[in-house]
Amino acid sequence: MIELDIEQFMTNGYLILRGAISPEELEPLRESAETAVRRCFPEGIPEGMFQPLVRNFNEVIDEETANLVEMFMHEATFGVASRLMPDAKAVAPAGMFLMCNPVQEHGPWFWHRDINPETKGPLVGLQQDMLANGPVYLHFNIALYDDDVYWVVPGSHRRVNTDEENRQLLAVPHGYAHGQQPQGEKRHEPLPNSISSDLKAGDLIVNHLELLHWASDYGTKLRRTFHIGYRSFGGPSFFYEGYSPKPAFGKYLSPASQAVLAQCAELYDEELDQIEAGLRAVLARDSAALIPALAELHPGETGRFMGLIHVSKDSQQMHQGVNPQLAERFTADDIETLWQRFVPLDEALQGDAPDDTPAFQVRAPSRYQLNEMPDYGIEDFVASWAQPSAISGERLIGDSASCASK
Numbered sequence: 001m002i003e004l005d006i007e008q009f010m011t012n013g014y015l016i017l018r019g020a021i022s023p024e025e026l027e028p029l030r031e032s033a034e035t036a037v038r039r040c041f042p043e044g045i046p047e048g049m050f051q052p053l054v055r056n057f058n059e060v061i062d063e064e065t066a067n068l069v070e071m072f073m074h075e076a077t078f079g080v081a082s083r084l085m086p087d088a089k090a091v092a093p094a095g096m097f098l099m100c101n102p103v104q105e106h107g108p109w110f111w112h113r114d115i116n117p118e119t120k121g122p123l124v125g126l127q128q129d130m131l132a133n134g135p136v137y138l139h140f141n142i143a144l145y146d147d148d149v150y151w152v153v154p155g156s157h158r159r160v161n162t163d164e165e166n167r168q169l170l171a172v173p174h175g176y177a178h179g180q181q182p183q184g185e186k187r188h189e190p191l192p193n194s195i196s197s198d199l200k201a202g203d204l205i206v207n208h209l210e211l212l213h214w215a216s217d218y219g220t221k222l223r224r225t226f227h228i229g230y231r232s233f234g235g236p237s238f239f240y241e242g243y244s245p246k247p248a249f250g251k252y253l254s255p256a257s258q259a260v261l262a263q264c265a266e267l268y269d270e271e272l273d274q275i276e277a278g279l280r281a282v283l284a285r286d287s288a289a290l291i292p293a294l295a296e297l298h299p300g301e302t303g304r305f306m307g308l309i310h311v312s313k314d315s316q317q318m319h320q321g322v323n324p325q326l327a328e329r330f331t332a333d334d335i336e337t338l339w340q341r342f343v344p345l346d347e348a349l350q351g352d353a354p355d356d357t358p359a360f361q362v363r364a365p366s367r368y369q370l371n372e373m374p375d376y377g378i379e380d381f382v383a384s385w386a387q388p389s390a391i392s393g394e395r396l397i398g399d400s401a402s403c404a405s406k
Helices: 006-012 023-040 066-073 075-084 123-133 163-170 248-252 255-283 287-297 304-319 332-348 378-384
Strands: 014-017 090-100 137-143 150-152 204-208 213-215 224-233 350-355 366-368
Touching: 006 014, 006 075, 023 066, 023 090, 023 224, 066 075, 066 090, 066 224, 066 248, 066 255, 075 090, 075 137, 075 204, 075 224, 090 255, 123 304, 150 204, 224 255, 248 255, 255 287, 255 304, 255 332, 287 304, 287 378, 304 332, 304 378, 332 350, 332 378
Parallel strands: none
Antiparallel strands: 014 204, 090 224, 137 204, 137 224, 150 213, 350 366
16 A cells, blocks of 8 residues: 555655656556547647647546546555545546647746635635545546656645745736736746656545645656646535536446446445535525535535535626526526525625735736635624515515524
């Protein structure tokens, strides 16, 4: 079994596992990776593409290349993710792509955390939830060739940006600091106390979403590095992330891997049932049903308000015409009414002025508070149902005094 220092992982926010993929496994993976690249880019990688990605595995995986997806069930990936999220009923590969080198030099990308507070809630709330209940989503980079692109700032997953980091990040052209294509000559550089992962072929790095990290150089050196996200099901925290429960490539996998995907599909259906129960309690303005529904979604008492924020974001996505797997469970009128119920909470998450904090997956100054949690909680949300602006005179069902605190 691969040795893991879980205390170091929680302290530093990442682990580097040297030689996680054996030399005997590497060569067939490299061959399949090249086949996948040719299928994805039959005319070659376009010159203007700064980070070529093989994304749609349903289009490139067959019997010949199935070993690429089987690697997502490897002891060093799936096994490690399961051990780093031990309280989950199961973990599942939820996002995967193959990162390739461009055909032209494009230089560095931007320092960021793999978080968009506009869709996931404020950083501080996410950090508090993670520190109390453990991670719910992890990212892996697995190098098929030597790869020194990826840098991290140890410990940054436990805090907001320092003033020094913000000054350095905001010194680049504004759009670049928020994830847009760089304009001009100014580029990001190593942050104070940052280190290179310096992966050798077969090494991997696994890190928290909240960790500051950086792609230091999108250059022409050969790069074939897998990026995989693993999400948890049924753990102490709720962090909704869309999931494709029945990928087309599943038929090419081993029986053991197919069994894992089948279990995760069942757990995803259970999760959707739990979200629906919470949303229907909101529709009914039934606090007596909402509180246990939230407790089932987010068993950890600390951070449960973050669970409600995630449910509000689910409602927002349905209102915006996305999240079809959840939206199909509600009528159009239900979706509109739900969003109106959540508007007071959404407004509480917004600031008095646009938030310009860099290093998030936000492409412009945001109307949302990117770092700080609002002075608002579950009780306030329930109380908002009784306000004339939120509802039209209907009475609240249940006793709001029974609500959990924020």
